[in-house]
Amino acid sequence: MASLVGSRVERKEDKRFLTGKGRYTADINIANQTYAIFIRSPHARAKIKKIDTSKALKASGVVDILTGEHIAQDKIGGLIAGWAIRSEDGSEMKCPPNPPLAKDNVNFVGDPVAVVFAETLDEAKTAAELVKVDYKELKAVVSLADTMKSEAIHEGIEKNLCYDWLLGDRQKVKEAFDKADKIIKLDITNNRLIPNAMEPRACVVDYNTASEEITCYTTSQNPHLSRLIMSAFGGVTPENKLRVIAPDVGGGFGSKINLYNEEIVCSWASKKIERPIKWVAERTESFLTDTHGRDHITHAELAVTNDGKFLGFKNETTANLGAYARVFGTVTPTYLFGPCATGVYVMPAAYSNVKAVYTNTAPVDAYRGAGRPEATYTIERIVDKAAIELGMDPIEIRMKNFPTEFPFKQTLVHQVDSGDYVAGLEKAKQMSDYDGFAARRKDSESRGKLRGIGVTTYFEACGIAPSPVVMMLGCGVGLWESAEVRFNPTGQVTVYTGSHSHGQSHDTTFAQIAADELGVPFENIDVVHGDTDKGTFGMGTYGSRSLTVGGIAIINACKKIITKAKKVAAKMLEASEDEVEFKDGEFVVAKSNKKKTIGEVAFACYLPGVRDEVKSPLPEGEEPGLKESAFFDPANFSFPAGSHIAEVEINPETGEVKLDKYTAVDDFGTIVNPTIVEGQVHGGIAQGVGQALTENAEYNEDGQLITASYMDYTMPRADDFPEFQLGFTCTKATTNPLGVKGCGEAGSIAAPPTIMNAVINALDGQEISMPATAEKVWKACKELKKSNAKAA
Amino acid sequence: MKRVTLEVNGKKIDKEIPDHTILSVLLRDILNLTGTHIGCDTSQCGACVVHVDGKSIKSCTAFAADLSGSKITTIEGLAKNGKMHPMQEAFKKMHGLQCGFCTPGMVMSAIDLLKNNKNPSDSEIRDWLEGNICRCTGYQNIVAAVKEAASKM
Amino acid sequence: MKTFNYHSAKEVKEASKLASSNSAFLAGGMTTIPSMKLGLATYKDLIDIKGIKKLSGIKASGKTIKIGATTKHVEVAKSKEIKKAIPSLAALAEGIGDPQVRNRGTIGGSIANNDPAADYPSACIALNAIIHTNSRKIDAEKFFKGMFETSLKNGEIIEAIEFEIPQKSNYQKLPNPASRYAVVGVYVAKYKRGVNVAVTGAKSCVYNAKDLAGALSKNFSSSAINNVKITSSGMNSDIHASANYRANMVKTFAQKAVDAC
Numbered sequence A: 001m002a003s004l005v006g007s008r009v010e011r012k013e014d015k016r017f018l019t020g021k022g023r024y025t026a027d028i029n030i031a032n033q034t035y036a037i038f039i040r041s042p043h044a045r046a047k048i049k050k051i052d053t054s055k056a057l058k059a060s061g062v063v064d065i066l067t068g069e070h071i072a073q074d075k076i077g078g079l080i081a082g083w084a085i086r087s088e089d090g091s092e093m094k095c096p097p098n099p100p101l102a103k104d105n106v107n108f109v110g111d112p113v114a115v116v117f118a119e120t121l122d123e124a125k126t127a128a129e130l131v132k133v134d135y136k137e138l139k140a141v142v143s144l145a146d147t148m149k150s151e152a153i154h155e156g157i158e159k160n161l162c163y164d165w166l167l168g169d170r171q172k173v174k175e176a177f178d179k180a181d182k183i184i185k186l187d188i189t190n191n192r193l194i195p196n197a198m199e200p201r202a203c204v205v206d207y208n209t210a211s212e213e214i215t216c217y218t219t220s221q222n223p224h225l226s227r228l229i230m231s232a233f234g235g236v237t238p239e240n241k242l243r244v245i246a247p248d249v250g251g252g253f254g255s256k257i258n259l260y261n262e263e264i265v266c267s268w269a270s271k272k273i274e275r276p277i278k279w280v281a282e283r284t285e286s287f288l289t290d291t292h293g294r295d296h297i298t299h300a301e302l303a304v305t306n307d308g309k310f311l312g313f314k315n316e317t318t319a320n321l322g323a324y325a326r327v328f329g330t331v332t333p334t335y336l337f338g339p340c341a342t343g344v345y346v347m348p349a350a351y352s353n354v355k356a357v358y359t360n361t362a363p364v365d366a367y368r369g370a371g372r373p374e375a376t377y378t379i380e381r382i383v384d385k386a387a388i389e390l391g392m393d394p395i396e397i398r399m400k401n402f403p404t405e406f407p408f409k410q411t412l413v414h415q416v417d418s419g420d421y422v423a424g425l426e427k428a429k430q431m432s433d434y435d436g437f438a439a440r441r442k443d444s445e446s447r448g449k450l451r452g453i454g455v456t457t458y459f460e461a462c463g464i465a466p467s468p469v470v471m472m473l474g475c476g477v478g479l480w481e482s483a484e485v486r487f488n489p490t491g492q493v494t495v496y497t498g499s500h501s502h503g504q505s506h507d508t509t510f511a512q513i514a515a516d517e518l519g520v521p522f523e524n525i526d527v528v529h530g531d532t533d534k535g536t537f538g539m540g541t542y543g544s545r546s547l548t549v550g551g552i553a554i555i556n557a558c559k560k561i562i563t564k565a566k567k568v569a570a571k572m573l574e575a576s577e578d579e580v581e582f583k584d585g586e587f588v589v590a591k592s593n594k595k596k597t598i599g600e601v602a603f604a605c606y607l608p609g610v611r612d613e614v615k616s617p618l619p620e621g622e623e624p625g626l627k628e629s630a631f632f633d634p635a636n637f638s639f640p641a642g643s644h645i646a647e648v649e650i651n652p653e654t655g656e657v658k659l660d661k662y663t664a665v666d667d668f669g670t671i672v673n674p675t676i677v678e679g680q681v682h683g684g685i686a687q688g689v690g691q692a693l694t695e696n697a698e699y700n701e702d703g704q705l706i707t708a709s710y711m712d713y714t715m716p717r718a719d720d721f722p723e724f725q726l727g728f729t730c731t732k733a734t735t736n737p738l739g740v741k742g743c744g745e746a747g748s749i750a751a752p753p754t755i756m757n758a759v760i761n762a763l764d765g766q767e768i769s770m771p772a773t774a775e776k777v778w779k780a781c782k783e784l785k786k787s788n789a790k791a792a
Numbered sequence B: 001m002k003r004v005t006l007e008v009n010g011k012k013i014d015k016e017i018p019d020h021t022i023l024s025v026l027l028r029d030i031l032n033l034t035g036t037h038i039g040c041d042t043s044q045c046g047a048c049v050v051h052v053d054g055k056s057i058k059s060c061t062a063f064a065a066d067l068s069g070s071k072i073t074t075i076e077g078l079a080k081n082g083k084m085h086p087m088q089e090a091f092k093k094m095h096g097l098q099c100g101f102c103t104p105g106m107v108m109s110a111i112d113l114l115k116n117n118k119n120p121s122d123s124e125i126r127d128w129l130e131g132n133i134c135r136c137t138g139y140q141n142i143v144a145a146v147k148e149a150a151s152k153m
Numbered sequence C: 001m002k003t004f005n006y007h008s009a010k011e012v013k014e015a016s017k018l019a020s021s022n023s024a025f026l027a028g029g030m031t032t033i034p035s036m037k038l039g040l041a042t043y044k045d046l047i048d049i050k051g052i053k054k055l056s057g058i059k060a061s062g063k064t065i066k067i068g069a070t071t072k073h074v075e076v077a078k079s080k081e082i083k084k085a086i087p088s089l090a091a092l093a094e095g096i097g098d099p100q101v102r103n104r105g106t107i108g109g110s111i112a113n114n115d116p117a118a119d120y121p122s123a124c125i126a127l128n129a130i131i132h133t134n135s136r137k138i139d140a141e142k143f144f145k146g147m148f149e150t151s152l153k154n155g156e157i158i159e160a161i162e163f164e165i166p167q168k169s170n171y172q173k174l175p176n177p178a179s180r181y182a183v184v185g186v187y188v189a190k191y192k193r194g195v196n197v198a199v200t201g202a203k204s205c206v207y208n209a210k211d212l213a214g215a216l217s218k219n220f221s222s223s224a225i226n227n228v229k230i231t232s233s234g235m236n237s238d239i240h241a242s243a244n245y246r247a248n249m250v251k252t253f254a255q256k257a258v259d260a261c
Helices: A014-018 A068-073 A121-130 A144-149 A170-178 A223-233 A261-273 A283-289 A338-342 A372-390 A394-401 A421-431 A434-446 A467-473 A506-518 A546-572 A598-606 A674-694 A746-762 A774-791 B023-030 B086-093 B103-116 B122-131 B140-152 C012-018 C032-037 C073-078 C080-085 C087-094 C107-113 C120-126 C210-218 C243-260
Strands: A034-040 A046-052 A062-067 A112-118 A132-137 A161-168 A182-193 A202-208 A213-218 A242-245 A277-280 A293-304 A310-322 A349-358 A450-459 A481-487 A493-497 A525-528 A580-583 A586-589 A594-597 A627-632 A641-650 A657-667 A725-729 B002-008 B011-017 B049-052 B055-058 B071-073 C005-008 C023-026 C045-048 C058-060 C064-068 C130-133 C137-139 C144-146 C158-164 C168-175 C182-191 C194-200
Touching: A014 B086, A014 B103, A034 A121, A034 A261, A034 A283, A046 A112, A062 A068, A062 A121, A062 A261, A068 A261, A112 A121, A112 A261, A144 A293, A144 A310, A144 A349, A161 A170, A161 A338, A170 A293, A170 A310, A170 A349, A182 A372, A182 A674, A202 A261, A213 A223, A213 A261, A223 A242, A223 A261, A261 A277, A293 A372, A310 A338, A310 A372, A338 A349, A338 A372, A372 A394, A372 A450, A372 A746, A394 A421, A394 A450, A421 A434, A421 A450, A421 A641, A421 A657, A421 A725, A434 A450, A434 A641, A450 A746, A481 A546, A481 A598, A493 A506, A493 A546, A506 A525, A506 A546, A546 A580, A546 A586, A546 A598, A546 A627, A586 A598, A594 A598, A641 A746, A657 A674, A657 A746, A674 A725, A674 A746, A674 B140, A774 C243, B011 B023, B049 B103, B055 B103, B086 B103, B086 B140, B103 B122, B103 B140, B122 B140, C012 C045, C058 C080, C064 C080, C073 C080, C073 C087, C073 C107, C080 C087, C087 C120, C087 C168, C087 C182, C107 C120, C107 C158, C120 C144, C120 C158, C120 C168, C120 C182, C120 C194, C168 C243, C182 C243, C194 C210, C194 C243, C210 C243
Parallel strands: A034 A277, A213 A242, A310 A349, A493 A525, A657 A725, B002 B071, C005 C045, C023 C045
Antiparallel strands: A034 A112, A046 A132, A062 A112, A161 A349, A182 A293, A202 A213, A202 A277, A293 A310, A450 A641, A481 A493, A481 A627, A580 A586, A586 A594, A641 A657, B002 B011, B049 B055, B049 B071, C058 C064, C064 C158, C130 C137, C130 C158, C168 C182, C182 C194
């Protein structure tokens, strides 16, 4: 039987999505449901003086109105940061309380203060307008650069500083810098982004008065984690009385990792009002309250020799956490960022110092890539700047500093098990016709356009796990993953996973790997995920971990199935266990060529007897049935890497930037389904292009989000892209049996520096910040014209 | 309240609805055709695209009362006798979807494109899809799917 | 959304009669419906005029093209008569919004709304349009009064827009990357008696750039406006484009339009 791993199998999930039969949270209705509308702060920072609900409570159709007072009375806990980060001086990070409904203070526009439940959505909206909230407005802290000098937003958190974290050795870096021929300096910002999964957040909650169980359908990337937080920290109800279901979810990109205010409030309130509740965010609410991404200011320095060898690197960053610290909010700018900031290079000395601060803006958390795009942007931009200052080719300087042997002990944390950065960059160079760039530039110039080329080589640490490591670094939970594999008596298989697919295609890829392991047809395998009443437990999907952690748990459960089935088969075949070989779904005894299919063995496991005879196929002591589970905790992260090359063409008259060519060569180790992996790369690149060229979340000085709709926030569209050219190299991961590495975030990590290096190349090295919008580029073109005129 | 008579996916519908009922609300909440999705409030994302009398429109930006007498086709109405429309088949074959949320609107919009232009170029496809936002695919396999469908239709 | 009474009028008179200070006419609804959904506008009555037959259609004469108010963008974009007489007008319609907007949005709705960044108002100014209403004819120059403001009176309905066929014309726009409305849109039209240069997106209301038009009337080439100074005073400024950038783009896009004529 041909292996399914590596083949372009069409997706199992597509038919339902393509025929309108997908079932997303907003598609779910429960008889007798009420509709929730949240009343949100219109101010970025204010004290709540009084909330008057008396008029609204009398409005037509209103069932109840609840506020932060009710939350406090019922002792419902708030939202939490999942990682405890320590400052350089050893002190613990400082996190403010974040109640599900604000009682005393609001800290960003959109912070919820009350909720209306009514019989219809229109009635809920009308009543919400009648709730009077009396605020005392306070001066908002918005500008990231000035945050530490501003008044403290949260009581007891001086300078608005959550932590001042250091990774690396300042003294070693100083010594390295002392030896350098040249110090390259770079000041950059990593723009603030809004993830914008196309499905707005939603939840539908049902309280069963008989079983006293709450069922919460929600748009989550990790339903088990949401249940855990809601139960253990929110105190909504014990875990065994809480079922969280994340049905079809329309994209997440990190923004649906967090448990949000609305899910806690609706779950708690459903029990209180004894009615089902439906809440669906409008897009503007999503803009205001989904966790945002990135938002760093960085000063970086790279110490180099005159011939382009790197000696040391330092990175001083201020990271915006927004108003509150959320699940991955505190780790994204530290352990997901700092270690990767030295990139793919041999760097004798380095440190990353990050100050994470609170502002009166929406909470900032993981967004596709989480920390690694920021790291890659920093190092890949400064490496390019070094190439410019040293008069070297960007590929040459990179090649000169790549490690040549693996495992490679990366400067700050990671032991990179495998990779071949030279091969990747060589391939990208060829595929992109790097050497033909000069001619293409000439051609652009003949049409009055500027052309630039940009290169990036990245690596990243993903497949976020090894539990002992992440817990040592401050994670509040272990990041293993679980799986359960069940054979039905008639031979079909159901695979339960703790991972969650919101576009990643688990129904298909997980069935592919299970089919290979069990020798069962792909069609006979169903993957079940997203329901806390079904799978054992799960840590969910983020950080490109589904396959490298969750997928391996499935393989391990399958191996346990085979181990048991082999024992049973041996008895059925009247052979000893070591005479039986399992291959392509069959247990075969070589010497007699007797065989049993795995389906026959499964059947026998469930029907262990024969009529009129006492004869069981089960060896003594074996239980009936065929079902196994496994928890997998890998020994290390996985380390995908790659080289991307882009070309842009700029119209100097308008400043419009056209992305003309994009080549990506990635190393994801073993590839289970090339079509699906290519899709992940395309999507990642598109989000990276968005960050580089169009997207930017902007608050005004009062803390009002100006880009709160698609009229102002520039989502990339189909006509913003050329066709991407994709290539792959392969060095297998050594830390899992499949040899797989994560692929979901690569594009969004590599694309921003690739494109910005190209834009800056077109502008003759002139620095420009992301996003490279028309006006900014136009201004830079004018400067370029001036300086060229001067030089002439 | 207004009485509207419509044909939705070949079925006659005769309903009393509030005057302000948006077509997408009628489809999703009253007719339970939840394949039509709502991704924004400003008529930009295109997840809600349906056909009215054969032309693609955004169902979030039309009043149901205004469409009385029309024939409406939603994503649920494309497959015939259990066989998917060639555009649906092409999206599946070319992996033109990931999370599936924007997909119904994409498919409906793409079918309208092929009605107007039987053999569109890459750039014509990209231009046409200006009103449909996808956050997952980077559009590449959507463009490939539309081309694939064009070759089959 | 707040509820309202929906009326579908079959005659102009009927529609006009239904109008009050708390009503709106509904054509394509491309702006009206999103504004109502977002709670930015509420009405007691919405009077649908799409059922009024005489308001739709395209009529060409030797000198003008007359387009009914409820004619959809897609119809203008595809019209053979318009493509022949004023190809730039068909091209402008083809560039409005997206295909779904063009399938529903109407020319009358667009100009009655007078969005400062809409495309059609610039065509009206550049192409010496006359706005025919149920009570009078209004010169385009007098029709567009200010941001979202026109000279239409309560109950007055646009019936058609009549464009004068130019010798040459072209429309060029720099789209807002998010909304795809015009950051700056410049419509240049050359007539025997002179040139018009209408600018949208740049200020609070569409305007005829007299200085550019004057220079081009003397010498219809893009270099003729090289030295015309365009000040940024009165120009819009937002996150996508500063006033200074807009001022510069007005000239750049005027030159593009002239070159494309």
